[in-house]
Amino acid sequence: MTAIRPLAPADHDAWLPLWRGYLTFYEAELSDEQTALTWHRILDPQFPIHGALATDDAGNAIGFVHWLTHAATWSALPYCYLEDLFVAPDTRGTGAGRALIAHVTGWAREYGAAKVYWLTHETNTTARTLYDRVATGTGFVHYEIGFDS
Amino acid sequence: MTAIRPLAPADHDAWLPLWRGYLTFYEAELSDEQTALTWHRILDPQFPIHGALATDDAGNAIGFVHWLTHAATWSALPYCYLEDLFVAPDTRGTGAGRALIAHVTGWAREYGAAKVYWLTHETNTTARTLYDRVATGTGFVHYEIGFDS
Amino acid sequence: MTAIRPLAPADHDAWLPLWRGYLTFYEAELSDEQTALTWHRILDPQFPIHGALATDDAGNAIGFVHWLTHAATWSALPYCYLEDLFVAPDTRGTGAGRALIAHVTGWAREYGAAKVYWLTHETNTTARTLYDRVATGTGFVHYEIGFDS
Amino acid sequence: MTAIRPLAPADHDAWLPLWRGYLTFYEAELSDEQTALTWHRILDPQFPIHGALATDDAGNAIGFVHWLTHAATWSALPYCYLEDLFVAPDTRGTGAGRALIAHVTGWAREYGAAKVYWLTHETNTTARTLYDRVATGTGFVHYEIGFDS
Numbered sequence: 001m002t003a004i005r006p007l008a009p010a011d012h013d014a015w016l017p018l019w020r021g022y023l024t025f026y027e028a029e030l031s032d033e034q035t036a037l038t039w040h041r042i043l044d045p046q047f048p049i050h051g052a053l054a055t056d057d058a059g060n061a062i063g064f065v066h067w068l069t070h071a072a073t074w075s076a077l078p079y080c081y082l083e084d085l086f087v088a089p090d091t092r093g094t095g096a097g098r099a100l101i102a103h104v105t106g107w108a109r110e111y112g113a114a115k116v117y118w119l120t121h122e123t124n125t126t127a128r129t130l131y132d133r134v135a136t137g138t139g140f141v142h143y144e145i146g147f148d149s
Numbered sequence: 150m151t152a153i154r155p156l157a158p159a160d161h162d163a164w165l166p167l168w169r170g171y172l173t174f175y176e177a178e179l180s181d182e183q184t185a186l187t188w189h190r191i192l193d194p195q196f197p198i199h200g201a202l203a204t205d206d207a208g209n210a211i212g213f214v215h216w217l218t219h220a221a222t223w224s225a226l227p228y229c230y231l232e233d234l235f236v237a238p239d240t241r242g243t244g245a246g247r248a249l250i251a252h253v254t255g256w257a258r259e260y261g262a263a264k265v266y267w268l269t270h271e272t273n274t275t276a277r278t279l280y281d282r283v284a285t286g287t288g289f290v291h292y293e294i295g296f297d298s
Numbered sequence: 299m300t301a302i303r304p305l306a307p308a309d310h311d312a313w314l315p316l317w318r319g320y321l322t323f324y325e326a327e328l329s330d331e332q333t334a335l336t337w338h339r340i341l342d343p344q345f346p347i348h349g350a351l352a353t354d355d356a357g358n359a360i361g362f363v364h365w366l367t368h369a370a371t372w373s374a375l376p377y378c379y380l381e382d383l384f385v386a387p388d389t390r391g392t393g394a395g396r397a398l399i400a401h402v403t404g405w406a407r408e409y410g411a412a413k414v415y416w417l418t419h420e421t422n423t424t425a426r427t428l429y430d431r432v433a434t435g436t437g438f439v440h441y442e443i444g445f446d447s
Numbered sequence: 448m449t450a451i452r453p454l455a456p457a458d459h460d461a462w463l464p465l466w467r468g469y470l471t472f473y474e475a476e477l478s479d480e481q482t483a484l485t486w487h488r489i490l491d492p493q494f495p496i497h498g499a500l501a502t503d504d505a506g507n508a509i510g511f512v513h514w515l516t517h518a519a520t521w522s523a524l525p526y527c528y529l530e531d532l533f534v535a536p537d538t539r540g541t542g543a544g545r546a547l548i549a550h551v552t553g554w555a556r557e558y559g560a561a562k563v564y565w566l567t568h569e570t571n572t573t574a575r576t577l578y579d580r581v582a583t584g585t586g587f588v589h590y591e592i593g594f595d596s
Contacts, residue, residue, distance in 0.1 A: 070217060117292060138291045141269060142267075143280045144267075195516075346518060366518055368518075369488065369495060372485075414591065418588060437569050438567060
């Protein structure tokens with residue numbers, strides 16, 4: 001059975017290779033400095049960013065999820081944005097992804113959020129098979145204007 | 150020429166019919182209490198929600214935009230989420246939408262955000278014609294799990 | 299024995315007369331609108347304001363505490379400001395004040411704060427007898443510039 | 448004349464010796480890591496911490512101020528906490544301290560704060576001579592419970 005627990009300082013070494021696997025999946029490159037900052041913010045109570053780790057029967061880390069809350073104009077209650085979700089490829093189909101989403105949903109309900117939402121690439125059919133089962137595809141698509149920093 | 154200015158307390162009566170027009174466009178119903186709360190939060194410095202109004206040559210309000218900032222796991226800098234954008238139907242094509250987006254982009258750059266992003270319905274072809282010109286469609290799509298509050 | 303529990307929506311009617319007693323003690327007048335707003339913010343997860351209620355053996359509400367967290371320049375960790383503390387006059391000496399402070403201290407430690415602090419009037423000798431036992435008087439005094447709003 | 452400007456990235460080397468002078472004045476020791484973090488947060492829009500630098504006629508940095516905003520239970524509007532204020536000893540009496548406080552007061556008024564407040568040690572008679580002129584000593588004193596981190 002997959003178990004889910006909040007990320008804690010001692011989880012850094014278990015989380016790091018999964019985070020790197022996630023970035024590789026998205027063909028993204030982040031500096032080590034950014035990775036260290038993200039880890040720090042997940043644990044910093046001054047940032048509304050949270051994380052949880054999925055482990056298998058043997059206690060091995062097999063996936064993670066990060067989420068954050070922010071205000072919204074359509075709701076008195078905040079929204080919960082599930083920003084990152086990853087399950088190690090060789091452990092897919094074990095229900096870890098579904099359990100990680102359920103963890104965030106349970107957390108957000110208790111926190112007092114109006115909803116949980118996330119974004120995924122339209123071509124990510126494997127993930128979308130799961131998402132179509134546990135959530136509502138709203139038909140909204142994402143645009144951005146990035147700044148060269 | 151369209152002029153853009155930050156929303157201020159005196160703009161309430163100009164903003165309200167535009168906000169209602171926007172909700173009608175999305176076939177959304179919000180309570181008057183929620184509308185009052187949203188207006189209050191746009192002006193409350195304790196919420197990271199901001200707004201601006203577009204006016205025409207005669208000083209008539211013809212559109213608005215709301216945006217907010219939130220932390221992110223991929224960036225040291227916050228993201229700027231352009232949550233609401235509306236231009237009165239009879240004044241479309243005057244550049245007001247583009248000017249409102251440019252206002253948010255300018256604000257976000259000065260604020261120190263990493264990017265501006267927004268969501269729009271995939272079927273909203275009129276708006277997407279503009280968005281495809283000024284921003285990047287990322288191919289990401291939106292899922293949500295809403296809570297009955 | 300005094301029991302302490304986090305303030306919840308159902309506690310409004312128990313909290314309100316204590317809050318009014320507290321304001322009377324400080325010879326302060328707040329509008330009903332402000333009182334409603336403060337209650338709302340204690341329960342709103344978007345505000346870092348928290349509250350707890352003290353009850354006696356019979357379950358009667360006899361005191362309350364409000365606290366909030368904020369960033370600081372001397373510490374990586376946030377500070378916890380215990381802003382309001384009140385115990386009904388006829389139940390003083392039962393340990394309720396000490397228990398309320400201990401509740402905030404326990405909460406702040408778990409939250410990850412660097413310290414808990416509060417302000418009290420230099421002439422409030424009754425309260426200071428307790429404070430001198432459980433905390434450190436730092437010798438710092440308070441100045442303010444208020445704005446006519 | 449003293450000039451005041453918001454702290455910017457290029458001001459680091461001018462700010463650092465003043466910050467160290469301030470810590471020495473309070474006989475405080477902070478790690479270099481904490482100093483780097485504080486500087487970073489002053490510039491980070493995700494932290495409600497702000498800073499300004501005072502310069503003399505020749506453009507030399509002679510003082511600084513840091514402030515932050517936080518929510519409060521007695522006010523719809525946030526409070527502005529002036530946490531750190533320092534003027535180099537050899538430039539005292541030039542009005543730099545008063546100008547730095549006025550800068551924060553002006554900022555806070557425009558931001559929409561209810562008040563500006565600060566704490567100072569009761570024995571700091573030099574500073575209190577100024578504070579008694581520009582602000583109200585409220586008679587409130589400061590207690591704290593620090594945590595060994």
